[in-house]
Amino acid sequence: ILNVEQSPQSLHVQEGDSTNFTCSFPSSNFYALHWYRWETAKSPEALFVMTLNGDEKKKGRISATLNTKEGYSYLYIKGSQPEDSATYLCAFTEGGKLIFGQGTELSVKP
Amino acid sequence: NAGVTQTPKFQVLKTGQSMTLQCAQDMNHEYMSWYRQDPGMGLRLIHYSVGAGITDQGEVPNGYNVSRSTTEDFPLRLLSAAPSQTSVYFCASRGQGIRNEKLFFGSGTQLSVL
Numbered sequence A: 001i002l003n004v005e006q007s008p009q010s011l012h013v014q015e016g017d018s019t020n021f022t023c024s025f026p027s028s029n030f031y032a033l034h035w036y037r038w039e040t041a042k043s044p045e046a047l048f049v050m051t052l053n054g055d056e057k058k059k060g061r062i063s064a065t066l067n068t069k070e071g072y073s074y075l076y077i078k079g080s081q082p083e084d085s086a087t088y089l090c091a092f093t094e095g096g097k098l099i100f101g102q103g104t105e106l107s108v109k110p
Numbered sequence B: 001n002a003g004v005t006q007t008p009k010f011q012v013l014k015t016g017q018s019m020t021l022q023c024a025q026d027m028n029h030e031y032m033s034w035y036r037q038d039p040g041m042g043l044r045l046i047h048y049s050v051g052a053g054i055t056d057q058g059e060v061p062n063g064y065n066v067s068r069s070t071t072e073d074f075p076l077r078l079l080s081a082a083p084s085q086t087s088v089y090f091c092a093s094r095g096q097g098i099r100n101e102k103l104f105f106g107s108g109t110q111l112s113v114l
Helices: none
Strands: A005-007 A010-014 A019-024 A033-038 A045-050 A056-059 A062-067 A072-077 A086-094 A097-100 A104-109 B004-007 B010-013 B019-025 B031-037 B043-051 B054-057 B064-066 B076-078 B087-094 B109-113
Touching: A005 A086, A010 A019, A019 A104, A033 A072, A045 A056, A045 A062, A072 A086, A097 B031, A097 B043, B004 B087, B010 B019, B019 B031, B019 B087, B043 B064
Parallel strands: A010 A104, B010 B109
Antiparallel strands: A005 A019, A019 A072, A033 A045, A033 A086, A056 A062, A062 A072, A086 A097, A086 A104, B004 B019, B019 B076, B031 B043, B031 B087, B043 B054, B064 B076, B087 B109
């Protein structure tokens, strides 16, 4: 089973700050990289699924980039808001199954 | 439009008891999976299936059994519950046709084993 690493484990920012997280994954046999947003007491919801090296995806103030050759993806949040507080998970597709990282817990203070 | 339906939402078991967590999806998804969520450990894959009649182990399969007799259903069985299986369990499914298919999650089952 491969290793998907996320950093930092947790992050506390002020409203209006911009922030970013990292997801590292094995660079060989790449298929797809997923990002999910997981609010407390809810189920994870997909933000992005990225399949091509150099991919950039954007959804409102949240964007993500992908480097399959070096095995990392960045998730950016511009102008964080309290409603962005959640755990952000990345997942790597390997042999048909999705393996998740341990997540980055973001807390945005008003 | 039900999506992924998990039952029950909450369950308390005594050590050694058995139970089945139910998962059903109505999106004709080939891929179905079970994850457990423990503090600081994200989601860990228990078992998964890429189609009816096909199942395989994930990262933490010990103590759990699965079967996939239909495309719609993917139950997770605990044969003899242990306190280490206290966790929140999520079922998730997706299509397999294209690379950028996202996972759809059920609402979760909070299981306590005493």
